[in-house]
Amino acid sequence: MTFDKPFTRQAQLPLDALHAAQRVLSSADLHRYQAADRGLGEVAALEQDYAAWQGAQFCLAVTSCGQAMQLALRAVGVCPGDQVLTNGFTLAPVPGAICAVGAQPLLVDITDDLVIDLVDLHAKARQSRARVLLLSHMRGHLVDMDKVCAIARDLKLTVIEDCAHTMGATWRGTKSGNFGRIGCFSTQSYKHLNSGEGGLLTTDDPDVMARAIIMSGSYMNYANHGAAPDERYFDNPKYDCPNMSARMDMLRAAILRPQLAKLDHAVDRWNTLCAVVAKGLEPLSAIKVPKHANSARLVGSSIQFRVPDFTAKDCQSFVLRSQERGVVVKWFGDTAPVGYTSNYTQWRYVSSQSLPQTDAALSTLFDMRIPLTFDIADCEVIAKILCEVAQETLSEVHN
Numbered sequence: 461m462t463f464d465k466p467f468t469r470q471a472q473l474p475l476d477a478l479h480a481a482q483r484v485l486s487s488a489d490l491h492r493y494q495a496a497d498r499g500l501g502e503v504a505a506l507e508q509d510y511a512a513w514q515g516a517q518f519c520l521a522v523t524s525c526g527q528a529m530q531l532a533l534r535a536v537g538v539c540p541g542d543q544v545l546t547n548g549f550t551l552a553p554v555p556g557a558i559c560a561v562g563a564q565p566l567l568v569d570i571t572d573d574l575v576i577d578l579v580d581l582h583a584k585a586r587q588s589r590a591r592v593l594l595l596s597h598m599r600g601h602l603v604d605m606d607k608v609c610a611i612a613r614d615l616k617l618t619v620i621e622d623c624a625h626t627m628g629a630t631w632r633g634t635k636s637g638n639f640g641r642i643g644c645f646s647t648q649s650y651k652h653l654n655s656g657e658g659g660l661l662t663t664d665d666p667d668v669m670a671r672a673i674i675m676s677g678s679y680m681n682y683a684n685h686g687a688a689p690d691e692r693y694f695d696n697p698k699y700d701c702p703n704m705s706a707r708m709d710m711l712r713a714a715i716l717r718p719q720l721a722k723l724d725h726a727v728d729r730w731n732t733l734c735a736v737v738a739k740g741l742e743p744l745s746a747i748k749v750p751k752h753a754n755s756a757r758l759v760g761s762s763i764q765f766r767v768p769d770f771t772a773k774d775c776q777s778f779v780l781r782s783q784e785r786g787v788v789v790k791w792f793g794d795t796a797p798v799g800y801t802s803n804y805t806q807w808r809y810v811s812s813q814s815l816p817q818t819d820a821a822l823s824t825l826f827d828m829r830i831p832l833t834f835d836i837a838d839c840e841v842i843a844k845i846l847c848e849v850a851q852e853t854l855s856e857v858h859n
């Protein structure tokens with residue numbers, strides 16, 4: 461049995477997104493501030509729509525989640541030379557954002573369930589001068605948000621949430637991104653909304669948002685935003701904050717709004733598909749799927765699992781054999797970065813740090829995308845193939 465659908469094909473854009481794109485292109489009003497005399501425009505409307513959907517007071521649309529994180533770090537006052545706490549297991553743009561503002565990532569260990577380890581967080585927050593935690597909900601895994609917020613309160617940490625994989629996820633019914641001072645989201649093609657590239661920043665803090673808006677490159681057009689604080693909050697930022705040109709354009713916003721209207725439905729479908737894969741992996745007890753708390757409702761746009769009995773060679777061979785049968789999995793324990801997959805030991809721009817639990821978890825950790833172009837039958841086939849290939853790999857070792 462082999463599988464023959466591509467893992468890189470995303471769902472088609474809704475028809476109303478194509479029509480909206482056509483309208484923007486025909487108007488030639490592509491820049492977000494260009495059409496100010498013809499109404500607020502698609503970008504400001506997206507900011508309004510997203511703030512309402514997210515349940516945040518303010519929203520700013522930017523060029524990427526990476527840019528949103530940089531603006532967020534600057535807006536809460538991170539300066540060159542500062543240390544910023546972040547998960548040892550995350551995607552490269554997260555340490556990248558910290559380095560871009562001249563700060564240094566202080567990496568925190570993770571647990572077997574792929575979330576930040578709260579004991580290590582507490583220790584490192586106490587022992588260092590870091591006052592900001594860039595909390596990455598990597599691959600959608602949510603740590604106990606009540607506990608992390610309690611630690612942040614106790615130790616006076618400012619939390620910025622990287623929600624690239626938790627757009628639509630909730631903890632006790634509250635949306636991910638609404639726990640920290642700022643939430644950062646991605647609309648890059650492999651995340652939960654697709655505009656090729658793009659990012660969104662949300663907050664309830666008017667001073668933070670005023671600074672972020674000016675830094676995003678609003679020139680003096682801050683009145684032309686969809687979900688922005690009152691003018692008086694700009695009195696100082698408009699003189700104090702440098703312009704870093706990270707604006708979203710009308711075309712992207714136009715194709716995002718119709719997708720946002722259907723996002724809740726997409727989240728349900730992802731969770732259905734992901735549950736089918738997870739259930740299909742259950743018969744093979746050697747495969748461990750991370751557990752999550754009952755308070756967490758994730759978005760299953762990808763699945764991660766470990767096979768603790770595998771050696772490094774087994775892991776390599778498992779990836780190759782899966783690939784031969786049409787199932788694309790990535791391995792986080794590889795010695796070299798491959799495609800989107802890398803681990804903290806390969807980020808040489810970050811000072812070398814020791815994270816034993818992260819090493820142990822990543823050494824046999826696999827990652828698989830679940831695009832919405834798959835259906836339930838596809839997910840059953842995929843799980844079956846993964847079980848068979850894992851079993852083959854294991855029996856070879858034990859012969």
Ligand SMILES: *Cc1c(COP(=O)(O)O)cnc(C)c1O
Pocket residue numbers: 523524525526527550551553554596597598599622624625645646647648657658659
């Ligand atoms: C994709 C991703 C980002 C960055 O998103 P971009 O929009 O590509 O900059 C940040 N964090 C995580 C965990 C991601 O997967």
